[in-house]
Amino acid sequence: MEVVEALREELRKRSGGTLVITESSEASSGTPRSLDELLALSRGRGTLGVISGRWSSGKTSLALAQVARATRAGQRAAIVDGTGWIFPPALALMEGDLTKTLVLQPPAERAVWAAEQVLRSGLFALAALLEPRRLDRAALRRLQLAAERGSALCLLIPRDPASTLPGLISLRLHVSALPPGEVATLQRVPIAAPARRRRVQVVHQRFAGQGQGQGQGIELLAPGGGTAGQERPSQISVAG
Amino acid sequence: MSRWAFIRCLTPAPTAPPVVLAEALMALSSAVSMAADGVWLEVGRSQRLFGGDRGLAKEAVAIADRASCTVAVAIADRPETARILARVSRRPLLIVAPGHDAEALASLPLEAFSVGPQALAYLDRLGVRTAGALSRLSPKAVRRRLGPDGERLVRLARADGLPLPERYVPPDLPMARRELEPPIPPSEAVLFLVKTVLDELAIRLSGRGLAVAALRLAVIFEDGSVRTEEVLLPRPLRTTPPLLAILQERLAGAAADGGPQVLAPLPSSASSADWPARMTAVEAQVLRTAEAPKAQLDMFSREELDAEELTTLLARLTNTLGQDKVFAAELVPTHRPEAAWRRTRYAAPPERKEVSQKKPKALHVHEHEEPPAPRPILVLPSPLPVEGELSAGSELRWRGGGGSIRTLWGPERLRGQWWSAPFDRDYHVVDLEGGARIWVFRDKRSQALYLQGVFD
Numbered sequence: 001m002e003v004v005e006a007l008r009e010e011l012r013k014r015s016g017g018t019l020v021i022t023e024s025s026e027a028s029s030g031t032p033r034s035l036d037e038l039l040a041l042s043r044g045r046g047t048l049g050v051i052s053g054r055w056s057s058g059k060t061s062l063a064l065a066q067v068a069r070a071t072r073a074g075q076r077a078a079i080v081d082g083t084g085w086i087f088p089p090a091l092a093l094m095e096g097d098l099t100k101t102l103v104l105q106p107p108a109e110r111a112v113w114a115a116e117q118v119l120r121s122g123l124f125a126l127a128a129l130l131e132p133r134r135l136d137r138a139a140l141r142r143l144q145l146a147a148e149r150g151s152a153l154c155l156l157i158p159r160d161p162a163s164t165l166p167g168l169i170s171l172r173l174h175v176s177a178l179p180p181g182e183v184a185t186l187q188r189v190p191i192a193a194p195a196r197r198r199r200v201q202v203v204h205q206r207f208a209g210q211g212q213g214q215g216q217g218i219e220l221l222a223p224g225g226g227t228a229g230q231e232r233p234s235q236i237s238v239a240g
Numbered sequence: 241m242s243r244w245a246f247i248r249c250l251t252p253a254p255t256a257p258p259v260v261l262a263e264a265l266m267a268l269s270s271a272v273s274m275a276a277d278g279v280w281l282e283v284g285r286s287q288r289l290f291g292g293d294r295g296l297a298k299e300a301v302a303i304a305d306r307a308s309c310t311v312a313v314a315i316a317d318r319p320e321t322a323r324i325l326a327r328v329s330r331r332p333l334l335i336v337a338p339g340h341d342a343e344a345l346a347s348l349p350l351e352a353f354s355v356g357p358q359a360l361a362y363l364d365r366l367g368v369r370t371a372g373a374l375s376r377l378s379p380k381a382v383r384r385r386l387g388p389d390g391e392r393l394v395r396l397a398r399a400d401g402l403p404l405p406e407r408y409v410p411p412d413l414p415m416a417r418r419e420l421e422p423p424i425p426p427s428e429a430v431l432f433l434v435k436t437v438l439d440e441l442a443i444r445l446s447g448r449g450l451a452v453a454a455l456r457l458a459v460i461f462e463d464g465s466v467r468t469e470e471v472l473l474p475r476p477l478r479t480t481p482p483l484l485a486i487l488q489e490r491l492a493g494a495a496a497d498g499g500p501q502v503l504a505p506l507p508s509s510a511s512s513a514d515w516p517a518r519m520t521a522v523e524a525q526v527l528r529t530a531e532a533p534k535a536q537l538d539m540f541s542r543e544e545l546d547a548e549e550l551t552t553l554l555a556r557l558t559n560t561l562g563q564d565k566v567f568a569a570e571l572v573p574t575h576r577p578e579a580a581w582r583r584t585r586y587a588a589p590p591e592r593k594e595v596s597q598k599k600p601k602a603l604h605v606h607e608h609e610e611p612p613a614p615r616p617i618l619v620l621p622s623p624l625p626v627e628g629e630l631s632a633g634s635e636l637r638w639r640g641g642g643g644s645i646r647t648l649w650g651p652e653r654l655r656g657q658w659w660s661a662p663f664d665r666d667y668h669v670v671d672l673e674g675g676a677r678i679w680v681f682r683d684k685r686s687q688a689l690y691l692q693g694v695f696d
Contacts, residue, residue, distance in 0.1 A: 056676030060617045060696040087619035087693060088569030088581045098569050102586045104557065105565045114557060121553045123546065177675030196677060196695070 039066050039153070039171075046148030048140065049171035050156040058198040059175040061090075063128040063155045068096030075125035078102040078118045082111050082131035082159075108133045112143060119146035119154055126152060131159040140168045172203035241284050241338060243293070245269075245315045246322035247300050248278035251308070260440050263410045264307045266447035268296055273319070273405035278311070278326065280319050280405055293335045301332065307443050317341045318399050328352045341399035346372030353393060359386050371397040410448070415525045416440040423462050423518035426501050430459060430519055431488055437524040438480040438487075451476030451532035456525045457487055459502050463517040467491070467499035471559055474585060475551040476530040482552035486559055554586060575654040576663055577619055577692055613652050614669065616679045616693030623690035626680055630668060630689065636680070638691045643672035655684070667692070 039049075053059035067077040068091055077100065079086060084105055092098055102124070106114040111132045118127045129143075135156070147154040156169075178197040245268075249261060262272050262279045268290065271282035283296055290296040297313040304311040314326035316336040321344065325334050328348060336344040348371045350360060362385060368374050375397040383391035395402055416437040424430065434457065445451055453476045459467045469490045477483055491502040500516065533547070557566045567583035574580055628636040628645075635644050650668035657663060664684035671677050679693040 054675065056672075056678065056694050056696050058696060064617055083618055085618035085620055085694075087577075087615060087617060089571055089577075090615045090617045090619075091569075092571055093615055098571070101568060103567055103569055104561065106561045110561060114561060117553060117557060121549060123550055123553060177677070 039069075045153075046144075046151050047153045047170045048144045048147055048156070048168060049153060049173070050158065050169050051173045051175060052158060053175035054177075055159075057175045057177045058196065059157050059173075060130060061094075062173070062175055062198075062200065063130070063157050064091055064096070065094055066126055066153070066155065067091065067101060067128055068094035070125045071097035071100040074100075076100050076102065076123055077126040078104060078115075078124050078128070080104045080106065080111055080115045080118070080127060080129045080132070082106075082108060082129070082133070086130065112139045115154065116142050116146040119143065119150045119152045122150040122152070124150065124152055126155065128155045128157065130157050132156065137168070144168050169204070174201045174203050175199070176201075242282070242317060243284040243287060243315060243338070244317070244319040244322045245281040245283045245293075245297065245300060245313060246275075246278055246319065246326040247281065247304060248312045248314075248323070248326040249304070250310045250312055259408075259410070259414075260307050260444055261304060261309050261311075262408050263414070263444040264303050264447045265300060266410065267303060267449075268299060272408045274408050275323060275405065278323070280322070283315065294333070297333050297335065303447075316344065316399075318402070319405055320396055320402060321345060321399055324348070324352055324396075342375060342397070345397060345399065346370065346375070350374065353396060355393060356389075359390060359393070362386065410444070413526045413529065414441055414444050415523065416444075417521060417523040419521045420519055423520045425518050426503060426516055428503050430502060430522065431484065431491075433522045434487055434491075434524075435480060435484050437522055438483055441524055441526055442478070442480050445526070445529055446478070446532065449532050450529040451478055452483065452526055452528075453530040454526070454528035455483070456527055458523045458525070459491070459500075459519055460521040460523065461500055461517040462520050465500050465517060467502050470527070471555065472563070473551065474554045474558065474587070475547070476532055477548065477551060477555075478532055479548070482548070482555070485552065486556050489556060490559060575656045577615070577654070578621060578623070614695070616677075616695045618696055619679075619693040620691065623681070623692050626689040626691050628689065630670075630680070630682065636670070636672075636689075636691075643674060643676060645670055646673050647671045651682075654681075669695075 051059045051063055064079070067079060070077040072095055077096075079101060081103060086103060086105075088098055088101075088103070091101060102118065104114045104118070111129060112135065115127050115129045115132075118124050127147075135143075135158075143154050143156075146152075176199045178199055247261065247265060249258070258274055258279070262274050265279055265281055266272055269281040269283050269286045273280040273282075281300070283293070287293055287296045290299050293315045297315060300313050301311060312326050312329060312332050312334075314322045314329060314334040314336070316322040316325060317338060318341050321336065321341040325336065325344060350363060350369060350371065353371065353374075355363070363369070363374065366377075368377065374394055377394055379391045379394040379398075382394050386393070392402065418433050418437055420430070420433065437457075438455075441452060441455070452473065454470070454472045456468060456470045461467075469487060471483065471486055471490070473483075488503075494501070502519070554566060564583060566586065568586040569581045570584040572580055572582050624638045626636050626638045628634055628642075630645070630648060632645055632647060636642055648668050648670045651666035652668075653664075653666055655662070655664040665681040666684060667679060667681045669677060670680055677695040678691060679695065680689060680691050682689050
């Protein structure tokens with residue numbers, strides 16, 4: 001741990017107050033230490049997760065960052081877009097592979113069915129369901145079973161921040177926007193908005209063989225205007 | 241050298257019509273002719289591809305088996321020789337060495353040649369009871385007594401050249417139909433018949449290396465109403481179960497054109513007056529074909545299976561949600577945000593078995609280069625008019641929302657397409673009180689303000 005602390009101190013000095021930890025610099029303890037690790041763990045094991053937050057809090061970009069990450073790794077991912085507003089160039093800016101990203105824009109009453117088919121097929125590592133209409137326990141159960149059958153991660157991004165989804169959720173994240181901090185690396189772009197900081201709280205996580213955890217808080221740094229710019233989900237800033 | 245195979249169908253009442261066997265066997269030779277009891281194949285040129293006569297005959301038996309038909313195969317120099325031997329032989333496979341047709345026929349009784357009773361009696365009086373004895377008679381002499389059929393009989397026994405059977409030309413877009421006898425009320429039982437017609441079409445097309453790319457299914461009712469469903473596949477399928485699954489899903493729902501229900505079970509409380517019309521027939525018409533995937537039917541690789549499963553999934557999604565609701569995105573080189581991408585067919589290659597360790601190509605390579613300007617995740621297809629001023633503290637209002645500006649950045653000027661639909665916009669990233677971040681622009685020509693996207 002001393003080595004990690006020393007490394008953090010060194011990084012803190014070099015990055016002008018913003019601590020950046022990458023996945024590769026983390027010591028493995030067998031339990032998920034970073035948000036990326038947590039989400040990577042969720043893929044490939046049939047997980048139903050929810051990312052909640054207020055309008056424009058950054059919840060959608062957190063989900064799409066996972067889509068970008070999966071497709072970069074050569075896997076297929078799907079976006080079930082209940083908004084009809086998805087902007088694929090933003091996904092390309094995240095270095096996501098658009099050719100491996102299936103976009104579905106079903107009518108509201110068909111969104112769960114569409115996500116279920118994608119998850120169940122076993123062909124997709126991840127399906128992000130953007131702003132589905134209110135989900136009841138039966139719909140969640142169907143999604144959970146489909147995710148388990150296809151060993152995929154299903155991420156729900158409800159429109160309502162206070163959306164109370166019934167049980168069955170293995171991973172609950174809550175995203176809230178924070179006031180922008182000073183980020184020296186962006187000052188050479190005079191017109192660009194500064195990095196947008198978000199707080200991602202792991203409200204609840206439950207994986208087989210890993211027990212349960214909750215209440216972990218991570219601040220996520222999304223440079224370049226908040227979401228699409230060059231968000232690299234492997235870079236996580238820890239409040240400090 | 242001319243060589244003919246006759247594939248005789250032994251199944252007493254084959255479920256599939258003879259054209260099914262004929263078209264399926266086109267996998268072995270494009271020269272196919274039909275007879276009442278089987279199919280001829282001209283195999284002189286293609287037999288080498290299958291390891292000779294024996295290999296080709298075994299392949300024919302396997303194909304016939306897939307068409308639910310038990311067959312006997314005979315191969316000879318002359319088509320009629322092959323047909324007669326296939327009819328009389330007790331062996332499922334009989335091959336006559338080249339140039340030995342007459343010898344192979346010589347010991348056969350005349351009954352094997354479908355000789356009429358009068359001709360048979362006449363020849364019997366002459367002491368001619370085998371094909372060998374018949375072949376020694378003069379064709380012209382027999383013609384004088386028995387007519388043209390008599391001459392033909394002698395030439396047959398001698399294995400002389402006779403007119404070749406007419407070549408069969410398959411339809412480009414085959415159709416299969418099955419009658420329901422007796423008619424049945426709407427129920428899932430009809431799916432069995434749907435599978436039968438799909439299987440028939442698949443095997444017929446497979447003979448020409450084709451597969452179904454688009455298909456129309458019609459379920460016909462006794463009152464004259466018809467339920468039709470058209471299925472368009474993003475990639476041709478070699479097997480029918482995925483196509484059946486798509487059709488089952490479509491038939492389970494209500495018809496787009498208000499057609500009758502097909503799979504709806506009869507309510508137990510319904511009186512006979514409420515019973516729906518019964519189904520009388522199922523008809524499937526191929527609307528488009530495409531070259532079938534190359535792999536052998538029995539040699540599925542993991543990648544092929546993967547591609548087949550993906551095709552099935554995409555077909556089910558597009559058939560349920562609509563063609564324009566299932567897609568991959570493709571970037572378009574334009575500065576106008578709402579036109580910066582377009583829909584394209586999703587056809588992702590199979591997943592890589594090993595994930596490349598190579599670092600993904602970065603969008604900005606050089607350290608001194610500026611990072612690309614930020615773009616919101618959600619962009620409105622049509623920008624929304626905004627009321628208010630672009631200054632800190634002022635209020636912005638748009639249909640269904642609004643907020644007070646805390647901070648704004650910009651402008652980032654985007655303009656272009658002066659030759660067609662010119663646009664000139666100043667974009668700003670705006671942070672609202674409460675934490676939301678939006679993307680607005682001022683149209684330089686009208687000075688109007690618009691909401692373009694949301695950073696979420």
